[in-house]
Amino acid sequence: MLHRVLGKLAVTGCACLIAFSAHAQQEIRIGVLYPFTGPAASTGAEMKHALELAADIVNNGAKDIPKLPFAKGGGLPNLGGAKIKLIFADHQGNPQVGSTETERLITKEKVVAVVGAYISNVTATSSQVAERYKIPYLNPESSSASLTNRGFKWFFRTTAHDELFVRNFFEFLKDIETKKGIKVKNVALFNENTQWGNETTKLQTQLAQERGINLVKSISYPARSTQLTSEVQSLKAANPEVLMQSSYLGDAIMSVKTYKELGFLPDMVLANDAGFSDTEFTRTLGRDADYIISREVWSLDLAKNNPLIKQVNDLFRARYNIDFTGNSARTFTGLMTLADAINRAGSTDPEAIRKALVETNIDGANIIMPWKGIKFDDKGQNVHGSGILVQIVDGKYHTVWPFSLATREIVWPMPKWESRK
Structure with missing residues (x-):
């Protein structure tokens, strides 16, 4: 009898654990750090729109664009359909604020990765914080060449540099x-x-x-x-x-x-x-x-060579009544790249995500940038970025x-x- 009760408790406990794990994976918290106030607030707003569109495609799909990764929607398939949750932080164009906000995102908001931060000197300081905490930092836009010459393990840049x-x-x-x-x-x-x-x-x-x-x-x-x-x-x-x-x-x-x-x-x-x-x-x-x-790095007229550019831009324009710019197109691509890595990792463990980013190899036919693709060198720089x-x-x-x-x-x-x- 005791054996049956213990067995029942063990099974029940296991079921609870599985339920808890599945629930925990329903939300993938990603920190996004951009200038939402200050002189670059307009740029930050467009990047926020691009991030929201990318997250919505991952979570809910874009079934009319089958060539786009995650077009089927339903979240990240390798994590049981987990949905992306964006946690926004405003660095105001200030490197010190960027550092403080990155630490808050990591320690208080418990994000599994950070995307940002457009302005190079803010990216420099905020990515130092992520490096210290061993959290992946995906930089879609900052072009200061020195950012990928610091010997960092957790920093990855998809754009080409200056x-x-x-x-x-x-x-x-x-x-x-x-x-x-x-x-x-x-x-x-x-x-x-x-x-x-x-x-x-x-x-x-x-x-x-x-x-x-x-x-x-x-x-x-x-x-x-x-x-x-x-x-x-x-x-x-x-x-x-x-x-x-x-x-x-x-x-x-x-x-x-x-x-x-x-x-x-x-x-x-x-x-x-x-x-x-x-x-x-x-x-x-x-x-x-x-x-x-x-x-x-991007222009709408390049859709003549890559129809995916117009197809995704049409989604962006329908939602926000503006076209992508080179800035917002890179931001969109950055989050899609990170989502691809998290999905391939099949985990929210930072080291697993970092390893997946190292192994990234996305074909140019599946992105909206006029690049050969996305593949990082040992410095975390995309070797296929171009201008x-x-x-x-x-x-x-x-x-x-x-x-x-x-x-x-x-x-x-x-x-x-x-x-x-």
Whole structure:
């Protein structure tokens, strides 16, 4: 009799344990760290939308897009249909806040991984916290080259980085000389002075020297400046043919307004993405944003080569009435990559997720980026990330380089302010 009772208790206890484990797996808590207030809040809002769409596809499906991973919905199949739960944190563009919020996500919210944080110097500090706690950190957008040179085991970046992007600028200048007959001799640099902008300045200076291009001016301005009048006056006096610029949204908008106010316009502005690819940039500036060329990683017109781009963008537009940008498309891809790793791990154990990320090998046909795929090297850098250049014309972004992918001819030089309608 006692044996029967113990046996019954053992069976009951086992059933309770199984029920508890199944219940525990119904929610996969992922921390997402972005700027939801401050100068980059508009960018953060678009990234939040992209994260929400990705989580919804994993949880509920997108049955009309069978080529998209998790299109069947129903959660993560290898974890019994567990659903993703996003835990949002606002770093405000502040590295210290980013560190504090990452620690809160890990210790208080008990997230199994962190996605973030767009702004490179915030990504640098927040990922240090994740490394200390041994929690996987997936970075979809930050392009500071040094982020994957720190010897971290828990940091993974899906986007390409500035060393590649800056080289693209100079390859582009070489191509327009040999294929379009446009020779650029004098270039100025205008970059914000956080980690991202400072590293970009060093790379641009090095490559200009190697390529025999004359740097007539190099200005690093304080990020979040309230005015840029004196800096723009200095640029105007230097009279460059091309201006290479790295600015987040608020600074990007203010600088273009100041260019027009002071009558400064080189033959071309080559922008280093960030604020120049935000929907708010073209919405705020209207025609004044036209003709700027920006490095990018995504463009809607590339759907001609990959129908998945338009199919997923249609979902995004139907829900939020905006198109993806390079920023939000990368964020979407980042969360989908992390979801793929957690599913393959079949576990919420951080080490199992980390190992699955190391083994990631996603084909380019199954992502919305114009990349060969996603596969990380021993530094956590996606070896298949690549870049394009887009030009704004009539408020829309058009791929203009590489020329093999171009959907329209480059407008060069930029029409002067007084000739624009």
